[in-house]
Amino acid sequence: MTKNIVLAQGNGGEENAELISKIFYKHFKNEILEKSEDAAIIDGGRLAFTTDSFTVSPIFFDGGDIGKLSICGTCNDLAMMGAKPTYMTCAVIVEEGFPVSDLEKIVRSMKKELDINGAVIVCGDTKVVQRGAVDKIFINTTGVGVVQKSGISSNCVTEADTIIISNQIGKHGATIFANREGMEFSSALQSDCTSLWPLVEKLLAEGIQITAMRDATRGGVAAVLNEWAKQSKVCIEVNEETLPVSDEVRGICEILGFEAYNLANEGTFVLAVKSEDALRAVEILQGFEEAHHAAIIAQVTHQYDGRVVLLSAWGSKRFMDLPTGELLPRIC
């Protein structure tokens, strides 16, 4: 590991995992933490508990803002454990000079998203720091959810499961890149930032047998599938052609040399469901506007345990790897 923290250690990939295990897990080590799920399951399996800090530039982007993100992110982590979001906290660190009207705009979009999840903020904290001490505004939210369906875990994926994606991939990451300074793309591209609990609630109500769920945030779909393959000791074989990618995202990937499956999502999740339920799950998801492009993308085998394989439409295959390093545009 490097002597000083580098940006790559926050990428959701290998370096990030190394930092967490060598510094935080080393000292905080306990059984619950080490399960390494989206949310910790506590109180004898009754509650799900999670936290997330949000920093994004720009703070207002196409399809959302840091406020919406800060509620979706935490609530989605709870939903991914089959838990209904209930009580939340909100801590804000904001720099002097920040427009109050922007702060209110952010808080309003938090409230809107809380309503969608049926959750409430019950305590909070505000810190104002000198200009430059934070990049405009950082938000932390913590959430508690009540587990509706227990046993959902990324350690239990087997050959009896089929892998589904809920939406077109890479939209959030591509939008943030396109909205960044220096890029002058004009496109209809919007972040997929959305709350997933309503979708999960419906899947559970319809009795879909869900083995694992994870929202594909930093590191994208590749990070989720690789973690599952490792934790469940299986091989996940993805049919490249079936991965739903919008034309806009593909375009940005072409220009910058990225893979859509490495880009972050904020309202798109991967599911492993019992194969007999797969088609029905896709149909249910497609009934939601934010999951219109839900599709079956992969099978589970034992061909290369612990690895994810991409199958091309012309019969070749390659590994779908975890992103390493900071996501940087390729020169040529």
Add this chain to the structure above:
Amino acid sequence: MNSLELKDLYDGFRNPDVIKSFQKLIAKEANKLPRTINIMEVCGGHTHTIMKYGLTQLLPKNINFIHGPGCPVCIMPKERIDHAYVLAQQSDVILLTLGDMIKVPGSHGSLQDARAKGADVRYVYSPMDALKVAEENPDKKIIFFAIGFETTTPMTAALLDVVIKRGIKNIFFHINHVTVPEVMTELIDSRDEHVNSYDHRIDAFIGPSHVSVISGSKIYEKFPKEYAIPVVVAGFEPVDVMEAIYMMVKQFNEGRSDLEIQYKRLVTSEGNLKAQALIEHYFEKVDLFKWRGMGNVPNSGLKLRDEFAPYDAEVLFKEILPYEEIDDHKLCICGDILRGFAKPQECTVFGTACKPSSPLGSCMVSSEGACAAYYKYGNLL
């Protein structure tokens, strides 16, 4: 007519049916080959295409690829990265470069590490972005660490052109532009002192199309003529590469060694004369440029002409730049890999001491390097 969308430019060139058809054509043609042929794709972009689309899996065993040295990020020697590192650490400097250059380690670390220690290092999508940075930071010196082959050189020249015409006083250049034909020649008749007798194994070259969009296909004329080595200038989509391989195998079976253009959609023999004139105006050849993994290659690098010295960061910061020679890592066999004598897995440090997150040699530093690609796509190749 509907407007042209980006996907229209590549969808057809990734069509599974077309790829499979070429697979059949190549298999049929390759059946007639008397021996295995070694094709070098000079450019890292082609290496990336071949690996990413798994093209080697579609080819018969008697077609072998040698992954060439054409990745400007991979071949950047530590000495030059150390220059960038030192420049970036000056408190009044903002160092700009292109994308993945910032993660390549020099002897003290990468530009990413310099940034973590407080240096102002930024990557730009186009050299022209430097204009905005310079305008917003009038009290800083903006140094553009220019890298790349013939493809990116005109952009650097165009930036300098604007800087001079607008009288901008705070943009400077550290030039690391290199050229393709010279390193190809070097691969054939190596003058490397470490190699006593040299017997290259290259039967054919795939030439990068984007280089030829600028320089024309004419830059490769000498290889068929003087060395009887065929060259096909090819695009970067899987269909382009498959067609180029087909054209190559046909040349062998027909006993020809010609210069052919597969990427007819943009490449001409002459190339972009305006861009060439711009390069010629601002740049001249340096006698030797050191390539990571390859050593010194004659006439393969460019520098600013002396009259533009006031814009040359190497002249301006001469006093603080380090000039010691740094040897490539002892265990690294990148030189042999680039010449086609070894495959990445044959290297003792491959995947152990040398990984994409901590690369020792040139072939591991960028996703376009052969070792990085083998590491990433691994035992499926």
